[in-house]
Amino acid sequence: MIALDPSFLAVQALSGLSSASSLFITACGLTIVFGVTRIVNFAHGSLYMIGAYTAATLIPRLLEFSFGPTAFWAGILASALIVGVIGVIIEVVLLRRIYGAPELFQLLATFGVVLVVQDLVVQVFGPEDILGPRAPGLRAPVDILGRRFPSYELALIAAGPIVLGLVWLLLRRTRFGVLVRAATQDRDMVASLGVNQALLFTGTLFLGAFLAGLGGALQIPRVSANTGMDLAIIAEAFVVTVVGGMGSVPGAFLAALIIGQLQAFGILIFPKSTLVVVFLLMAVVLAIRPYGLFGRAEVIGGTHAVGIASRKPQPGRPFILLFTVAALAGFPLIADAYLLKVATEILIFALFAFSLQLLIGVGGLVSFGHAAFFGLGAYGAALAVKWFGTSMETALPLGLALAALGAGLIGAFVVRLSGIYLAMMTLAAAQILYAVAFQWVDVTGGDNGIVGVWPSRWASGPVPYYLLTAALTLVAVLLLKRIIDAPFGYALRAARDSEARAEAIGLAIRRHRWLAFIAAGAAAGLAGGLYAFSRGSVDPSLLGISTSVDALTMLLLGGIQTVIGPLVGAGALHALRDWIMPLTPLWRLFLGLSIIAMVLLFPRGLVGTVRDRWEARA
Amino acid sequence: MRGDVLLDIRNLRAFYGRAQVLFGLSLHLYPGEVVALVGRNGAGKTTTLKAIMGLVSATATHATFKGHSLSKLPTYRIARLGLGYVPEDRRIFTDLTVEENLETGRRTAEAGRSPWTPERLFRLFPNLGEMRGRRGNQMSGGEQQMLSIARTLMGNPDAILLDEPSEGIAPVIVQMMAEAIRAMKAEGVAVLLSEQNWAFAAGISDRACVIERGEMRFQGSMAELMADKALREGTLGG
Amino acid sequence: MTLLTVTGLHKSFGGVVAARDVSFTVARGEMLAIIGPNGAGKSTVFNMVGGQLGPDRGQVLIDGQDITHASPQARFRGGVGRTFQVAQTFLSMSAAENVQMALISRFRQSRGLWTPARERHRAGAVDLLAQVGMAEAADMPCSALAYGDVKRVELAIALAGQPKLLLMDEPTAGMAPQERAALMDLTASIAASQGIGVLFTEHDMDVVFGHAARVIVLLRGQIIAAGTPDEIRQDPQVRRAYLGDSHALEPSQGTGPA
Structure with missing residues (x-):
């Protein structure tokens, strides 16, 4: 049986790690944004998609100009920055107005952004899927126990911990990071100390969108940018943030690791549906820990001030x-x-x-x-x-x-x-x-x-x-x-x-x-x-x-x-x-x-x- | 000699949802003075401080700090005018270390004043200096209280609203708290203090305001209040 | 005649003892107040009687029935009614419907699917509203009532369960000073006429000394005094610890005679 072959297991584990990395980078942005703004941003998947389209369009031009790893990675970074700016626009135009709204409205409004972006992406980038260039210097596969494994996947495996490390440094070593962590815990107190929340929120959205864009841009050598990416990734990113505990970056990392491996090996247990395994994991985790692995017990949302009220019966x-x-x-x-x-x-x-x-x-x-x-x-x-x-x-x-x-x-x-x-x-x-x-x-x-x-x-x-x-x-x-x-x-x-x-x-x-x-x-x-x-x-x-x-x-x-x-x-x-x-x-x-x-x-x-x-x- | 009034609040009314908690309070604070807001539990002391900071819905016919109107200002703008706030439950960021907590409060001092730095604050609160890297959730109530005050001082405020600083902490630390408040006063920081602990309030305050059921019952010097046993027992107990 | 018997209630939260060996009783028709400074354990004790918290040790008996570990729903059926510090009513319903809902629950009809709710127990609900002086407001939406009136509606809801014991957490909090005595007078007369025991916490000492038959004082999770309002007023330990007294000025910095 194929599953017993150690080289197969190794390759499966590695590809599990690389998808965990990609998933973490994206979900990390979602969880940070949620932690500070308390909004579950449906449009996070759209930002991921924009990152992929931007990179797939931008990087070939850069490579024409100067072929080499520098141009490639600079293009990835530039795409992520562009997406970060788009995130800022979304915050200033929309999110800022709905921070106090019931969660139903927040979810729907950000889903409205998803729909808008779907059409805009087709308008800007065209209706065809765009396959990005492969990364210079990482084109040859490597040999793992006798099996060929794409070297770009190895780079992705490294990217997850690198991003975790950088985000960790940002959150620990900068004033912005300290304020983000403080606001995740207690927004009112941060305001009482004289911190302008609007700026903090805008900055947070930039960071979150940047990470979504980065996650998307890193995908282009493996999958072509396509219009279905947004909803595909957002469902998985939701699972990662919920399983990890909403607002927790380490939680997101751990959850992404578990889910990456579950997907890689779930195919052996449940060949027809790897997604089922992933969502079952979420169901089990929430049943045991209603606030996720590292989440805090707290009331999130629950603004049910809307709904049917008693009315006098109408005559007739x-x-x-x-x-x-x-x-x-x-x-x-x-x-x-x-x-x-x-x-x-x-x-x-x-x-x-x-x-x-x-x-x-x-x-x-x-x-x-x-x-x-x-x-x-x-x-x-x-x-x-x-x-x-x-x-x-x-x-x-x-x-x-x-x-x-x-x-x-x-x-x-x-x-x-x-x-x-x-x-x-x-x-x-x-x-x-x-x-x-x-x-x-x-x-x-x-x-x-x-x-x-x-x-x-x-x-x-x-x-x-x-x-x-x-x-x-x-x-x-x-x-x-x-x-x-x-x-x-x-x-x-x-x-x-x-x-x-x-x-x-x-x-x-x-x-x-x-x-x-x-x-x-x-x-x-x-x-x-x-x-x-x-x-x-x-x-x-x-x-x-x-x-x-x-x-x-x-x-x-x-x-x-x-x-x-x-x-x-x-x-x-x-x-x-x-x-x-x-x-x-x-x-x-x-x-x-x-x-x-x-x-x-x-x-x-x-x-x-x-x-x-x-x-x-x- | 005490200069222009720093904080001037007239006819303050505050609400929690539809429940009214304050019924037209007036109070003021001069630079460098310590005023105690005393009254029983539930009299409206905490709400008064929150209302001044814009943390609960409130109205007032007049509310200024250093001549700037406070009405309709968001909380962070009120804080930036130089009004610090130390809440009753301390609200330390428990995931953050002592130094990080101090960082969240940091704002540049106005020119000509010697700014509060972590080093200066660690001299004022030596306990904190010994646990700079410790997280808020591993600190005792008294240590959290010191940190909360130190964090607010990092913003170099002209006045501090201090809610129940002695509540639920050991007597030794209460003593340190009193010294800290005297040190602030010496630096020219005015303090509006809500307090149930009589002895503590009497020891450090210049003036007292007595609140009862959301209304102001008495304003005057601490000495006057101490002398008036009937008023004290009528409004504060017994 | 003893209605509520609380014996040896103990609760700690991660090393901090919030209630230590708390025992007391409430008789039918009696109003008992729990007072004490912030953090003394009033809410802890109150919530253990109300079922929001489970005690580490100890027992809560109503009419000899053990309800220590009963859910809030089971306590309702066992004859415990309650009001909350911030009045809890159904704001999307009229005052009468609020009370009707409680009656529907009492008669176990809450899964009824056919006869409209507003046609059930209407007369009973208006009766109860009349008892608290709110009959005219029966068809007003609860969200349009003044806060003092919402508190009265809440009392009517609690009475709809035909309670033997009424738990009131800071019943007059958030009310205008002049409304407070009226609400407590009303509560006292209902309690006396129907033989309901009332256990309440309160910050307003006028309410406590004006309406409680007996008072217990908590400090650091322990009962330091219990007795009639007059006895409590005179108790030197209570005066030092809670009520405030010039003699209490000095010892707070040392260990004091405790």
């Missing part, structure tokens, strides 16, 4: 309901097939977003991986059709059940956590499922997904399927609404408003939150199943970060404080998408800027803002 609700039913039922009379398809999708996503509202708006549980349940529902239904040949009538409930089961499992883990750790853990859970769907090709079809998932004959065709979707969505939304108004929903809100008070009146907080995950997961699973049959196929992107962010965006667009907000948000986002997407190739730029603008200008969402105006006038 039965009429509104009747009108809605009539409008939904009558829509096929006036709409063509295309409009019906759009309407079907809007309804599905409305249900998806509404199920998330139960967790976030009602429970204050900022789930960043809601796509997990949507995707489980979709895959559950599709797998039932593909492998067991079941009909739609059986497959939909199976999808729902799978999603509820997944939510029960994931929920059992995450209800122990709060704030940013809960967001990270749900994101990780979704990424595990994404990895499984992507890598377990025999069962899930991998990247291509599963095709041929069609509804039963009675429900096929735009009009019947639209009506089926409308009926199921309406029933599910009404049920959820009922739950929100019932004692169960109130108990969730009670735990969100004041955990201490909720406990003191005898509420079992974790139990309620766990049940909320199951209910929300089941509803999202139904939406996922409906989506699978509407499209006839499923693919891993349904489980991806973008799908989770779609749900969050709809929620935010509609308004977290309102019950019908997510429904309006789903409609608005889809309408925007259908209207803007054909007009411009810069759809993501537009969406990203909209998300940022919403966080900064309309944190109460469309429905919330309109309602506030209305009430202010009354």
Whole structure:
């Protein structure tokens, strides 16, 4: 067996070390930025990507000018510096305005930056992947126990400890470093000593972005710069910072080492999915140490000042309901097939977003991986059709059940956590499922997904399927609404408003939150199943970060404080998408800027803002 | 002879969330004097100091330091005017060494004054000099208290707000604290001191302000307060 | 008749003893105050009775039932209600809904999925609000109430659990001076009429001496005195250690007669 060969083991260990190095350099920047600013910067992966693109573009020019190691390494450094400056711009323009915002808004705003950067990178560097030059002087492989091993990888292995050493010196031996460490511990006290936090934060962002850029630039001889790098690295960097303890540089180093080795050898244990091993590690570490290896027990985030509040029942609700039913039922009379398809999708996503509202708006549980349940529902239904040949009538409930089961499992883990750790853990859970769907090709079809998932004959065709979707969505939304108004929903809100008070009146907080995950997961699973049959196929992107962010965006667009907000948000986002997407190739730029603008200008969402105006006038 | 008023606060109100804690306090501080803010636990002493530093939401009809308005200034700008703050719980950076803690407080002195340096501070607090490389989390409460004061002095302030310096520390160190405050006074640093320990406050202060339930009950010389047994027992206990 | 019996509570945090062999009792309808300087161990003792902290040694009994290691939820069911130093209410709900929520929990309906919460126990909630003088504000959002009124709502929430024992952590902190006596008078009359024992910590000595039937004084984790307000007022050790007295001026620098 190949695994027993010592030379193979040595080479695997070395490549584990080199990926640990790269990962550490990037994650180190993320953890320092988090430590000081308390913002989990989604855009850190984007800075990494910019570093790679910049280096891959810049260094060949430098090498033309003067070929040699000096030009190469100077180019790496220059790229990192450029990225550092970009980090400063992001801090001054955006982050500075959201330091006090709830963590949900911070995560979404920095994700807005991710979207903006994705389009800008294509505009600036072109749509093709760019393979960088190999490093002069490090082109020949070296011999390790009879196996050839790239010498550049050895240089990378050295780079990690070198960066750790330099960062250590910076943090220990300079005034800036001392202040960064002090601010990581106690920001208010640093201000009381007369230190301008704004400058300190800007400096920190420069350092963090520089390290992200360096991490990216160092990759160019091994992988070509491509547009998928940002989300790939950010997921891993999150794991490293969370496992190491958020804000801890040595923790990040240790976590990167463990994860590098797990990835290198995980392939022997779990050949289909190395990512699963990595995320399982995170799950285990957080289950044992809720604040990571070297993290400090502290409340991070937990600003749940946003959410649904009690309102007087509106008069005439039965009429509104009747009108809605009539409008939904009558829509096929006036709409063509295309409009019906759009309407079907809007309804599905409305249900998806509404199920998330139960967790976030009602429970204050900022789930960043809601796509997990949507995707489980979709895959559950599709797998039932593909492998067991079941009909739609059986497959939909199976999808729902799978999603509820997944939510029960994931929920059992995450209800122990709060704030940013809960967001990270749900994101990780979704990424595990994404990895499984992507890598377990025999069962899930991998990247291509599963095709041929069609509804039963009675429900096929735009009009019947639209009506089926409308009926199921309406029933599910009404049920959820009922739950929100019932004692169960109130108990969730009670735990969100004041955990201490909720406990003191005898509420079992974790139990309620766990049940909320199951209910929300089941509803999202139904939406996922409906989506699978509407499209006839499923693919891993349904489980991806973008799908989770779609749900969050709809929620935010509609308004977290309102019950019908997510429904309006789903409609608005889809309408925007259908209207803007054909007009411009810069759809993501537009969406990203909209998300940022919403966080900064309309944190109460469309429905919330309109309602506030209305009430202010009354 | 005592010059212009250094710190002048009028009608200070402070809130924690919607709970009001201070109900219109006024106080002032002249250069080089030591004023004790006394009162029972929970009377609002700590909040007064925090409100002056801009650390809790507060309003005042007038708030100046060295003639500069303090209202709406961020905390770091208030500190840079020359107002130092030593919090009740000391808030040492426990991951940092003694020398690094001092570094966080360092700011250049105004021209014509002999600046505080680590060396000078180690003479004032000899214990600290013996543990320059030690981390904050390995220090006793009294040592942390000295470090907290020394750290603030590194900013060469004109006045220090000192919150409960004698709380929870050994009597010997309380004695050293008193000497340190006298040394600061000798350097021309004014001190506004919140204190529950009567003996300590009486031994070092020129004036006293008595706070009760967020309102000022008495302002006057320490001697006056000492003489007025009824006032003392009425507001401070017994 | 003894309601709460605390015996030999001991707690240390990494070598620092925060509570040392603390024992006391509270009778039905009695108001007992715990006082002491900052860091004397008041909160430690209070939180061990309330269930936020587990003691290293010792026992907490309510009506003879051992609740030393019971969770906050179990204590609620065992008849312990509490208020917090910073009032803890559900700010997204109306005053009545806050109390309704507590009643829903008491009747174990918090997992109910059908009948809306606002239609349950409404009359009972308004009754309780009336007891604390807040009936008119029943439909006001809790977030719109003045802080003193929020404290009253919090008291109503605590009463909704039909407590035998009420724990109040600094009940008048953050209230305007004139509101304080009113809240404590109200608490005293409810406690007396319903036979509820009240254990509270407090900084305001007027509140302590005006409302407590008995007072215990903590210093460095130990009870140094216990008795009626008058006895405590006269106790020389208490005066020296806590209340402040001109005779206490000198000894604080030496070891003093302890």
